[in-house]
Amino acid sequence: MASESILDVIGVGIGPFNLGLAALLEKTDCSSLFFDKKTRFEWHPGMLLEGTTLQVPFLADAVTMVDPTSPYSFLNYLHEQKRLYRFYFFEKFQIPRKEYNHYCQWVAAQLPQLRFGTEVEKVEQEENGCYQVTVFSHDDQERRTYKSRHVVIGVGTKPYIPYPFQSMTGEQILHSSQYMDKRKRLLNGRSVTVIGSGQSAAEVFYDLLLKQPDYGYELSWFTRSKGFYPMEYSKLGLEHFSPDYTHYFYQLPSEKKKAVLSKQSLLYKGISFQTIGEIYDVLYERSVGQQTMNVRLQALTELVSIEEREGMYRLSLHQFEQDKTAEINSEAVILATGYHPYIPDCLNGIKDKLEWDANGQLVIEEDYKVKMHSEGNHHLFVQNGEIHTHGVGAPDLGLGAFRNAVIINQLAGKEVYRIDEKNVFQQFGL
Template identity: 50%
Template sequence: MTNNTYDIIGIGIGPFNLGLAALCEPVEQIKALFLDQKSQFHWHPGLLLENTSLQVPFLADLVTMADPCSKFSFLNYLKAQSRLYNFYFLEKLHTSRREYNHYCQWVAEQLPSCRFGERVEAISWEENRQDFAVKTQRKDGTNFTYYCRNLVLGVGSVPHIPACFQDVPSEQIFHSSEFLHKRDRTRQSQSITVIGSGQSAAEVFYEMLQAQETYGYRLNWHTRSQGFFQMEYSKLGLEHYSPDYIHYFHSLPQEKRDRLLPGQGFLHEGISLSTIANIYDLLYERSVGGNYPEVQLLSAIEVKEVEKAGNGYRLVYRHLQQNQPYTHETDCIILATGYQDKISDSIANISHLIQWDEQKRYIVNIGYNLALTQGIPNQIFVQSGEFHTHGIGSSDLGLGAYRNSVIINTLVGRTVYPVQQRNVFQQFGIIA
């Protein structure tokens, strides 16, 4: 194997591919490389607000659920940072988003297999070599080509912008993923509207609510959801985020999976109980003496039209229950409207090798490898884009180490990281 040929190349370095890099590091049979156009690891930098926590326990780090003894564990990170006793006395199962991001940066800095500042331009299949060719452009403008037996696509998701906002470009309309970068400018508005009802929407709204008395703006929180609800967080409910449920869900026909997913929003959408409590407590405190804050919370309304109105915007909604129109004017709009999977442009030259379903989605096998149209011995694994085949746990950080264990075991043809068959108390489906 030449210096520029690898067993596997990862496209994108988010938490999942970073975890794969960490778990591959001690495996001598795997020569791996991971590429990302960013200058360093950053995980949702526009939403790294103070006092915001991951919605999974610290055990859902990059490696622990596969190898608790790994030197890349979160606990070893705390030890290296001389903060282990601080965390011990903190007595919290969940860590902050800011600390999780710093932990991932700490891991990335130790892995020579992770190369930042290198953009993947195109991937092609080299029939003569029986390899994939990965063409990149480095930050200095030079180009380079790597070769690999296998690929793992980890480009992640991109912010979802509803269609009615896409033709209204403005610095005062932006996705919540940019919030920290634009927060100071936002505070100068007279009226701010947050759209969405998930965790990001709640965190942005709470941040703006805390600063409202200082800056004096009107604050609105609108959503097409039926209300501002807590995400399901019961212990048996959480068992849906397990390898057991992945196997059950994947065993169903695709049409049944597609019918099942919309009804599972309570398992992966919504707001944490602590965030809801913080918002309500602050609203209550501000209302003492009958001085209700200039705040509007309105649900079951969907934006239909957006137009410029003076220095701000006019939103035309339709109330989904009353079927009535509603017009609202505001200076600034923050879209906490979630994310959507993106098929990387870099795979255009190999898309003919990949099997696609009727909705132009990947067909993903249970082992996270794509179904390919030709019988090539090489494989393409995915770290995103399998929501429709593997279910609600596909983007859950707690299942990243499990998925990477499956990928590594497949690559070397033996069990490097044991994968248990039974992980939860309940049974999903009837076993014949």
């Protein structure tokens, strides 16, 4: 069934960024629809552990950084939930991850242009430049076609598992994004090994560490990083997650960008000071009286291979500095190996019209448009798929509203939201 009317924009995927786009579009006359195959908004459900928090302040909600008066702000959410005084006495900038997810669900429930349970199958471009978007509704098993002047891809990132282990994933070898789904089975096993160096690895390890006395499993944590290092969280360091740094980074040559990104991992891949402290405190208390702990932590150690043997897994590990290899047995392995951007299959129909760089990545302009071979008035925008062009701030929630403001001003053909040029104290270039 085809719709004759032409929308101003269609959003593919409903994560935090496209959710913010939909909310901020409410101040415009732009017509829009947003589609996601999930049945409801869920933000990393496999990592909604008790006691975990966002790593950014609550101001990094869907709208506040460009429109603090919006009815979709986190503070208004608290007001509607009758939680303002509780939050006032909570006295923390970083909110529980569980509450952030509930806040996003609250925003989503108020936006009628969101279509959950509906998968975008194809994005094609007509001769006049408009996009034809084919979607499949899982509710009524119907396929529909919509036309739009612009499309915004907001599918986010997907869990990354190193190639040698991709064929082995299942109940006992899993990505950390599945942790909560598999947790009960893991707790009842004999041994668990966590692989990775970031916040997800630390949170999974800490959760398993707290429950270890009740279940008695052997617990190990290996990372190929140089240590269990904290994330850079100084105030001037945080200014790298600003529109100013994004602009500076965008102007750098492509090869220079790759070199810079390779040295910035601790800006976004480290562990919070609090989590490291909590882990250490538990280890310290359990070691009173020279008690033996069935726990092992080791850095500078890479997981080389996994081999299944009689219901267990033999892990081959290589320690870089010693250049030594060892093997251990583990009943379960949790790969906290991060997330990678990806190009959704629905874009296959227009791949030849898009420009790609030498590394096979999309060429994305500073205003978040994908560069096309034939430029026109109908654009494809990308959310959180531009770290290679815009830098470390691409996946950061604190820059989501800014990016949406840049996109919306283009969709509306006027300045709907003010874009400030000087936001930080430091200067990034000469």
